[in-house]
Amino acid sequence: MNPEVRDHYQAEFARIATRLPGAEVAWVRAARAAALVQFVALGFPTRQQEGWKYTSVTPIENSRFSLRPSAAPRVTAAQVAELALPGALLLVFVDGRHVPELSPLDLLPEGVRLTSVAEALARDPEPLRMLLEGAVGLEATGFAALNAAFLADGTCLYLAEDVVLDAPIQLLFLASEPGIATHCHNLIRAGTRSSAVVIEHHVGLGDEAYCTNCITDIALASGAQFTHHKLQQESAKAFHIAAVRVKQGQDSRFHSGSFALGGGLVRVDIHVSLDGEGAECVLDGLYLTSGRQHVDHHTCVDHAVPRGTSHEFYKGILDGASRAVFNGKVIVRPDAQQSDAFQTNCNLLLSEKAEIDTKPQLEIFADDVKCGHGATVGQLDPEQIFYLRSRGLDDAAARGLLTFAFAAEVIERMPQAALKQRLEALLRGRSPDAVKELL
């Protein structure tokens, strides 16, 4: 690692460690210090590493982000109200720190515990010990180590057995201060047969560069049904590095949706381990890129035991000189007979300068399995455009409508009405005026 980079992070750690949550707890301090050592050893990922071949994080390495916001949050209730999803339980984080005043949590149903990580570390840190000490595993990247060292906040959600939470939980992460890097970690455990929906929503409020490094860990007990949708609307110059790590018990069901609309340089890793028999996951995603955006999705589904199902459906619309990466890895281990894994990635290139690198990566070690993949890269279909024009729509409206429809196919798969409507509205907002009138 470049010594200047190392010195920067070590200096930041020395400067703020005593003010980070859990600083008074010995094991927390030790875990952070260990993570920093690991970060220095690992460094930032480089393009020499297979998983980062198409994505350079040098701009992050070269930025000397401050690791702590300088001021108290300056976000108004009105700003929050505009972003809040109707009917959702809302937790608001500003620059990586939970803001209770902006998070008017109503009474939660029995069997649901929902707190910020900072609060959990202050009140009762012990239940988090295993999770945080083990946060940086063997396959961790420098970003995970950095997250563990500088962990500022996040969400702890615990669902007891058989608890069904109808209202979605919206975790709203607002970035207001330029030049800082924030590190949040969401820790979610869903008990046997429990059910809930979490919408992780990242929004940049300014237009300067900053960095979000966010991890979400989800553990599903047997029969649990869990939905994690991520709506990413970072600022155009923002860096967004995120990991979603899921462990699924027997017959559990997990639905992931990743909607990447913003950010300058974005990397999302979604890793699902099907650890219990009969577990099922659906991974949906949509990336809309323009200008010079770079958006990279790496998904990995690990079929470790028999009868697991994974269905993946990702679409991308690329404009300008933007670039997107989709790497869908599926591992079917020798014991994982009767696995059913399918993956689709479709891309629409609206500009000659846009570039997509799409790669299915199937590693199958069992023989009685059903696995498949398909990837497409293309432009709008001239036959469809002509058909619409022959019905009176002008060229721009026809193209806009077809582009909208291409994206809508993913949005329609979201069962949550509030999120679906929000996504449709965002998509409409990006459409040409001629299309807005139609929709």
Add this chain to the structure above:
Amino acid sequence: MLEIRNLHVSVDGKPVLNGIDLTIPAGEVHAIMGPNGSGKSTLAYVLAGREGYQVTAGEVRYQGSDLLALTPEARARAGVFLAFQYPVEIPGVANIYLLKAALNSVRKASGLAELDAMDFLALIRAKLKLMGMDEALLYRPVNQGFSGGEKKRNEILQMAVLEPKLAILDETDSGLDIDALKVVADGISSMRDAQRAIVLVTHYQRLLDYIVPDRVHVLSQGRIARSGGPELAKELERHGYGWIDAGRSSPMGEGP
């Protein structure tokens, strides 16, 4: 309504239409028949404004003005409608959205206000009934997963909603079973109107059993080889298209 004079069209430099002359007055139904490759569909596409066709000579006047100078959407807004032989599937666009967008763009061009949701739905329901179509089809993506018959009905539904001045129906009868053919033919017949011209492009005579045309034109090798009344279609049915070519002084000297 429509005047085609000496129309020559090439595709990739290869002549397909070699001097078409055709006049279709308002209020009439004309059938354009001909064997495969005679240029029927090319004529339909050129009138609708599809790309990929080079007009090398001649002109097309629609309501007195130059039709070929207009974009496809401008033609649609001026009242030209093409029912496609192979309607494309458009995943993600609900049928009802397309109907609404199409109707409003045509209405706007004629200086009419957009229909409100209630009036629009009432109109669509009436037309659906006419075509014997299920309302559920409105909410399915355009033509996606539709059977061949449903696609053709959907084209006629769009025509019924848009009420064009010039309707060109390209092989609308192909791929229909006898029941569907009757429904589609009834739908088309209901559109017969003194203000409207209808062009039926068809290979077979059977659609003309239900819709008796005012004039029949037979296309062969990119030219109109014969024109006549409805009896011409019957003769064709008896003798086949070879009869037309035999009647021409073909340089190849071929005939049945």
